[in-house]
Amino acid sequence: MEKIVENLRKNGFTVTEFDTREAAADYLVDSLHGKTIGMGGSMTLGAMDVYDRLKGDNTVYWHQIVPGDETISGADNAQVYITSANAISEEGFILNIDGRGNRVAGTLMEKERVLFVVGQNKLAGPFPEALERARNIAGPQNAKRLNKKTPCAVDGKCHDCASPERICNALVVMWKKPFGCKNMEVVLIHQDLGY
Numbered sequence: 001m002e003k004i005v006e007n008l009r010k011n012g013f014t015v016t017e018f019d020t021r022e023a024a025a026d027y028l029v030d031s032l033h034g035k036t037i038g039m040g041g042s043m044t045l046g047a048m049d050v051y052d053r054l055k056g057d058n059t060v061y062w063h064q065i066v067p068g069d070e071t072i073s074g075a076d077n078a079q080v081y082i083t084s085a086n087a088i089s090e091e092g093f094i095l096n097i098d099g100r101g102n103r104v105a106g107t108l109m110e111k112e113r114v115l116f117v118v119g120q121n122k123l124a125g126p127f128p129e130a131l132e133r134a135r136n137i138a139g140p141q142n143a144k145r146l147n148k149k150t151p152c153a154v155d156g157k158c159h160d161c162a163s164p165e166r167i168c169n170a171l172v173v174m175w176k177k178p179f180g181c182k183n184m185e186v187v188l189i190h191q192d193l194g195y
């Protein structure tokens, strides 16, 4: 974990670490006031219960709670974007696979701040292993959760399918912090969270 944190920092990402999801949630709520905030689909963020708390002092767009194109558009154009990651590699690369593309787009738009909130279970080995994790753990588990008619939802393995309900259509790898974003941060939680 220390090596990954060191490499993330070398790649231009801020890293903050917390022992529990509750402490990480408090940090998010304490550090965000008067902002427009977009949130990407995420079991991690769902488990942290931050949406209602952030809404108290910010305008928050999260299609997981309020579905629809207006929410997606509000999230992509927000000042701040919060999501998780499917994996972080040993080299300090942040990986996300997306079906629609809105979640990865939210991290690429020029923002004041992008936060990747990740449990320790998302930390992987070298890049090929991180990609393997994103494809064979995160993908199938999300497909199953979303009741998708895909082969991975049945046997838990990626088949690089051609299903119309495929949820893996775009891969974004943050090698380093893009210069369009003022602050890109990994909020690392020392607990297993999400897929």
Ligand code: SF4
Binding pocket: 135, 139, 140, 143, 150, 151, 152, 153, 157, 158, 159, 160, 161, 162, 163, 165, 166, 167, 168
């Ligand atoms: S089988 Fe299809 S939907 Fe499932 S993880 Fe692989 S590409 Fe994604």
